[in-house]
Amino acid sequence: MHGEDAPGPTEERPRAFAWRAGLVLAATLLALVPLLVPALREARPPRFEVWFFLGSLALCLPVLTVAACWWRWPLDLPRAARRDLFVLLVGATLLTAHLHHTNVDTAPFRYAHKAFADNTGWQVETQALVMRLEAGYYGHNVRFLPNAFVHGLQLVTGDFVVARTIYRLTFGFLLLLAIYTLGRAWYSHRTALLGLLLYLLIYPVSIRHYAGQVTDPMSHLSFVLGMLCIARRRDADLGLVVVVGALAKESVVALAGLHLLMRLHERRAVAPAGAVLAAGLLVVWSVRRLVYGAAVTGTTMSGVGPEHVLENLRAWPLWAPQLLFTVGVFLPFLALSWRQAPRVLRLLAAGLALLLPLSSLRFSWMYEARNFVPASIALGLIAAARLTGDPGRAEARPDDPPGRGT
DSSP: OOGGGSOOSOOOOHHHHHHHHHHHHHHHHHHHHHHHSGGGSSOOOOOHHHIIIIIHHHHTHHHHHHHHHHHHSOOOOOHHHHHHHHHHHHHHHHHHHHHHIIIIITSOOOOTTSOOSSHHHHHHHHHHHHHTTOTTSTTGGGOHHHHHHHHHHHHHHSOHHHHHHHHHHHHHHHHHHHHHHHHHTTSOHHHHHHHHHHHHHHHHHHTTTSOOOTTTTHHHHHHHHHHHHHHTTOHHHHHHHHHHHTTTOGGGHHHHHHHHHHHTTOHHHHHHHHHHHHHHHHHHHHHHHHHHOSOOOHHHHHSOOTTHHHHHHHTHHHHHHHHHHHTGGGHHHHHHTTTTSOHHHHHHHHHHHHHHHHHHHHHSOTTOGGGGHHHHHHHHHHHHHHHHTOOOOSSOOOOOOTTTTO
């Protein structure tokens, strides 16, 4: 549909969004407390009463998250199917956490500029530098939300490794549940499950060649939730996801740009989509002004100049397999399904498959395939639909009411 006849964003009672936004912003502010209060920025052993009460609660956070999602996450599934899904998600969460621990966290630190016994040693140093907002620690110090969350857990548990594990289990589960939910926006239960399994298939490749910074899985979760908001035409929710997600990693703002491009033919949708993009860019700019106190340039985005592109290109034997086995393997399915795949999903998949590698080429390291994962998720859903013969829906279905089918 075009022009004024195109549908606007999904209607919703303002009170429902206000409650949701208030909860998310309050949780974000709580996570940032260790960063906002200078006295809390240094890791120290907690007092016994803090460790006993808050530390015990923190240890239960992954279990509480699963229980809360069982109670309130909207899924249109019978109770038995819902139970089986959650069993699979919990098992997959434990699997990904174990793979990350054995393949990344305990792996030798391979970069020559510093000496650590393993990647955990580098993670501990990075955590401290980010919490101090070290101006010269480009890139990491402006993605402080995940680090602040982990640091808060460390303050009440007394151990970085325990805090990191709680964080990865909690957000890892939420990411897997969000991937499944994104698949169900267009496709059947079976197709959504296969899309989830395809993500798990490429996961070991995606975590190769990086030292384990805690940006993910919070950053990946913001991408998936953002795609779900775009699919369901929830502009206000998308703005919330982009604003908060940009504190984990600024690349989520690319979703807002793609959203605006996809809505240009809808007159009523251009202004809300443009407002989301402007809000995301404002957060990125403001955070860099706060941390660096200087103009936002290519260097202050990630600490590298234009010559970094050539450095990345010269390292193609290292990153070419990474890109191939996280994105390239799914591109034939995108081409074969271009006419059948839902418009929003195929445009998101194609846009992210183009923008994320280009962003890595300029601002990051191409061999860190974790940066391509949001594209892999969207592409994997299209591949799953092709393999199952699922035509899907042209438009994403609206939210399922919480508890339906339970």
